[in-house]
Amino acid sequence: KAGVTQTPRYLIKTRGQQVTLSCSPISGHRSVSWYQQTPGQGLQFLFEYFSETQRNKGNFPGRFSGRQFSNSRSEMNVSTLELGDSALYLCASSQQSRADTQYFGPGTRLTVL
Amino acid sequence: GENVEQHPSTLSVQEGDSAVIKCTYSDSASNYFPWYKQELGKGPQLIIDIRSNVGEKKDQRIAVTLNKTAKHFSLHITETQPEDSAVYFCAVSDGGNAGNMLTFGGGTRLMVKP
Numbered sequence: 611k612a613g614v615t616q617t618p619r620y621l622i623k624t625r626g627q628q629v630t631l632s633c634s635p636i637s638g639h640r641s642v643s644w645y646q647q648t649p650g651q652g653l654q655f656l657f658e659y660f661s662e663t664q665r666n667k668g669n670f671p672g673r674f675s676g677r678q679f680s681n682s683r684s685e686m687n688v689s690t691l692e693l694g695d696s697a698l699y700l701c702a703s704s705q706q707s708r709a710d711t712q713y714f715g716p717g718t719r720l721t722v723l
Numbered sequence: 724g725e726n727v728e729q730h731p732s733t734l735s736v737q738e739g740d741s742a743v744i745k746c747t748y749s750d751s752a753s754n755y756f757p758w759y760k761q762e763l764g765k766g767p768q769l770i771i772d773i774r775s776n777v778g779e780k781k782d783q784r785i786a787v788t789l790n791k792t793a794k795h796f797s798l799h800i801t802e803t804q805p806e807d808s809a810v811y812f813c814a815v816s817d818g819g820n821a822g823n824m825l826t827f828g829g830g831t832r833l834m835v836k837p
Contacts, residue, residue: 614766643823653767653812653827665822700766707823709755709774709816714766 611637614703614715622721628689631718635682635703641665642684643712644676647698656699659684660707688720696722725750727815729828736803737836744831746813747795755816756789756796757825762809770811771798803835 615634623629635642644656655668659678676686682703688695698717704710726749736742746756754775759767773780773787773796780787784803789796800807810832814825 641823643825645825652829653814653825655824655826658822658824660822666824668824702823704823710823711757711769711772712823712825713769714759716764716766 614701614713616699616701616715616718618718619716620719620721622723623691624723625691625693627691628687629691629720630685630687631699631701631720633684633686633701633703633715635684635701636713639703639705639713640682641704641707641710641712642678642682643702643704644684644686645700645702646670647700647717648696653700656686658707665707691722693722696720725753725815725817725826727813727826727828729813729831731831732829733832733834735834735836738803738805740803742798742800742803742807742833742835744798744811744813744833745795746797746815746828747793748815748826749794750815750817751791751794752817753794753815756787757814757816758787758798759812759814760809761812761830767812800833803833805835805837808833808835 641660643658657667658665678684700717702712702714757772761767786799813828
């Protein structure tokens, strides 16, 4: 089976812009979770989607949003970018949504100038 | 909320030696404990996981032990090899209302010297 794929792999934006990142889960997986990874804060949970519904949300401002489509693919959006949003954004997929085994994609490296 | 502490933050061992990384957590309701390995430029890769109804799990050179009473779990790597060099993360989930949300430790940079 193909693994989790994320596009684009690298992205450079300027402050105030918005960005959309995409994640395709492993075939058959219905849950997609997003995480932000930075040197200072480590790996932090953003949100999880399961069967097109947001299951849970981490402690991030409303500028961070996401959605999931009927084919389980997911997108996350960050509006009004700030310098501090520079990070590696990781998505992980799993079959179910109850402490299920999660498999991570390679991530999207976002740089905000 | 859940708090996960991971030690040490860096670990240097000689090839062939064993490496041990420890994590403690705060929420007694936590019941799922995965370990991930992250190499430079890649996403975290699941290497082993354990659930609360099991005290120990082993997969070749890798083992994880869990002490629910003390709320800590450890990763043991035996016969380390240079390709084991990476950053290792422990994580915790309670699987209830939190769904699949993982709370991660701060990471351990493991360096295996040939």
